Amino acid sequence: xxxxxxxxxxxxxxxxxxxxxxxxxxxxxxxxxxxxxxxxxxxxxxxxxxxxxxxxxxxxxxxxxxxxxxxxxxxxxxxxxxxxxxxxxxxxxxxxxxxxxxxxxxxxxxxxxxxxxxxxxxxxxxxxxxxxxxxxxxxxxxxxxxxxxxxxxxxxxxxxxxxxxxxxxxxxxxxxxxxxxxxxxxxxxxxxxxxxxxxxxxxxxxxxxxxxxxxxxxxxxxxxxxxxxxxxxxxxxxxxxxxxxxxxxxxxxxxxxxxxxxxxxx
Amino acid sequence: xxxxxxxxxxxxxxxxxxxxxxxxxxxxxxxxxxxxxxxxxxxxxxxxxxxxxxxxxxxxxxxxxxxxxxxxxxxxxxxxxxxxxxxxxxxxxxxxxxxxxxxxxxxxxxxxxxxxxxxxxxxxxxxxxxxxxxxxxxxxxxxxxxxxxxxxxxxxxxxxxxx
Numbered sequence: 001x002x003x004x005x006x007x008x009x010x011x012x013x014x015x016x017x018x019x020x021x022x023x024x025x026x027x028x029x030x031x032x033x034x035x036x037x038x039x040x041x042x043x044x045x046x047x048x049x050x051x052x053x054x055x056x057x058x059x060x061x062x063x064x065x066x067x068x069x070x071x072x073x074x075x076x077x078x079x080x081x082x083x084x085x086x087x088x089x090x091x092x093x094x095x096x097x098x099x100x101x102x103x104x105x106x107x108x109x110x111x112x113x114x115x116x117x118x119x120x121x122x123x124x125x126x127x128x129x130x131x132x133x134x135x136x137x138x139x140x141x142x143x144x145x146x147x148x149x150x151x152x153x154x155x156x157x158x159x160x161x162x163x164x165x166x167x168x169x170x171x172x173x174x175x176x177x178x179x180x181x182x183x184x185x186x187x188x189x190x191x192x193x194x195x196x197x198x199x200x201x202x203x204x205x206x207x208x209x210x211x212x213x214x215x216x217x218x219x220x221x222x223x224x225x226x227x228x229x230x231x232x233x234x235x236x237x238x239x240x241x242x243x244x245x246x247x248x249x250x251x252x253x254x255x256x257x258x259x260x261x262x263x264x265x266x
Numbered sequence: 267x268x269x270x271x272x273x274x275x276x277x278x279x280x281x282x283x284x285x286x287x288x289x290x291x292x293x294x295x296x297x298x299x300x301x302x303x304x305x306x307x308x309x310x311x312x313x314x315x316x317x318x319x320x321x322x323x324x325x326x327x328x329x330x331x332x333x334x335x336x337x338x339x340x341x342x343x344x345x346x347x348x349x350x351x352x353x354x355x356x357x358x359x360x361x362x363x364x365x366x367x368x369x370x371x372x373x374x375x376x377x378x379x380x381x382x383x384x385x386x387x388x389x390x391x392x393x394x395x396x397x398x399x400x401x402x403x404x405x406x407x408x409x410x411x412x413x414x415x416x417x418x419x420x421x422x423x424x425x426x427x428x429x
Contacts, residue, residue: 195288196284196285196288198288199319259323259333260333260336262321262323263294263321263323263333263342264336264338264339
C-alpha cells in the first residue's frame with residue numbers, strides 16, 4: 001500500500017509538473033491516467049480509464065482563468081482507485097468527478113500563497129537580485145510539486161480503505177444506476193464541447209461519426225480510424241489552399257478606405 | 267448592430283473569442299483603443315486571438331465611431347471590446363442613438379494595471395478607482411446601464427447595484 005501511495009503521489013506530481021512547465025497536456029485524462037497506470041504497473045487499465053474519462057472531461061476547458069474542475073487530479077485519483085480496487089471503469093468515473101471538484105479548491109489555497117509571494121518577487125526584481133528571484137521561484141515550484149505529491153500519497157494511503165468500504169457499501173441497484181450514469185457522462189462531455197465548437201459547417205462530421213456507430217455498429221476504434229483519415233485529408237487540402245492564397249496580401253488596415261471595405265463587405 | 271460593448275482588460279481572449287462570440291453570434295469584433303491601434307505588435311496578437319470566422323478590427327476611437335455610426339453597421343452583428351473607461355465614455359457619447367449597444371458589460375477590469383489595494387472591489391473580476399467609479403455612475407445617469415456578466419453562463423448583475 002505504501003508503494004502504491006508513493007507511486008500515485010509521483011503520478012500526481014508528474015501530471016502537475018506538466019502543467020507548470022507550460023500546459024503540455026499532462027492534465028488530459030488520456031495522459032494523466034496512463035502515467036498513473038504505468039507507475040502502478042497496470043498500463044492497460046490506465047489507458048482504458050483514461051479513454052473513458054477523456055470523454056467525460058471532453059468539454060472541460062479552462063478559459064481565461066476560469067477553472068471548472070481539476071480534471072488532471074480527478075484523472076489520477078480516478079485511475080488510481082479504479083486500478084487499486086480493481087473496480088469497474090464506471091466506479092473510476094464516479095470517483096473522479098467529485099475529486100476533480102476538490103482539486104480546484106486545493107489549487108485555490110496554493111494560489112493564495114503564490115499571490116502573497118508576488119510583492120517579494122517584485123522586491124527582488126527592483127533590487128536586480130536575480131539570484132534571490134530564481135531561488136524564490138524554485139522554492140515556489142518545489143512547494144507546488146511537493147504539495148501534489150503529499151496529496152496523492154495521503155489520498156491513497158489514508159483513503160483507499162475508506163473508498164473501498166464506500167464502494168462495497170453501495171447497494172447493487174445504486175451501483176448499476178451509477179454504471180448507467182457513467183455511461184451517459186460522455187454524452188454530457190460531448191454536449192459541453194459542442195457549446196463551444198458547434199458550427200453548422202462542421203455538423204456533417206458530427207453526424208458521420210454518429211452514423212458509423214449507429215448503423216455500422218462501429219466502436220470507438222473504427223470511428224477514430226476513419227476520423228484520423230478525414231482529419232489528414234482536410235489538413236492536406238487546407239494546407240494547399242493556404243499556400244495558394246499566400247500570394248494575395250490582405251489590406252494591412254492602414255488605409256481608411258480599406259478598413260471600411262473590409263468591415264462592411266463579406 | 268452592436269450586440270455588446272464589453273470592458274475587458276485582456277480584450278480578445280477565450281471568454282470573448284469562444285464563449286461570447288458564439289453566444290451572441292457576432293461576425294465582427296471591434297477593439298477600440300487609441301493606444302493599441304498604434305501598436306503593430308498588439309494589433310497582430312489581437313487579430314490572432316480572434317476566431318477564423320470573425321473579423322477583428324483594432325481602431326482608434328474616432329475611426330471606430332465613424333464605422334459604427336455608419337447605417338450599414340445595422341446589418342452586421344458586432345461586438346465591441348474596450349479596456350479604458352474614459353474611452354468607453356467617449357464612444358458611448360459619440361454613438362448615434364440608433365447605434366447604441368444592446369448590452370454593455372463591465373466584465374474584467376482593473377486587476378492588471380495599477381495598485382489594486384487602492385481600488386474599490388466591485389466584484390471578483392472588477393476593481394475600480396474612485397475616478398473610474400464616477401465615470402460609470404455618470405454613464406448610468408445618462409442612461410447607459412451596464413451589467414456585470416463575465417461569461418454567458420454567469421448570472422446577470424446590474425452594475426448600478428454593485429457600485
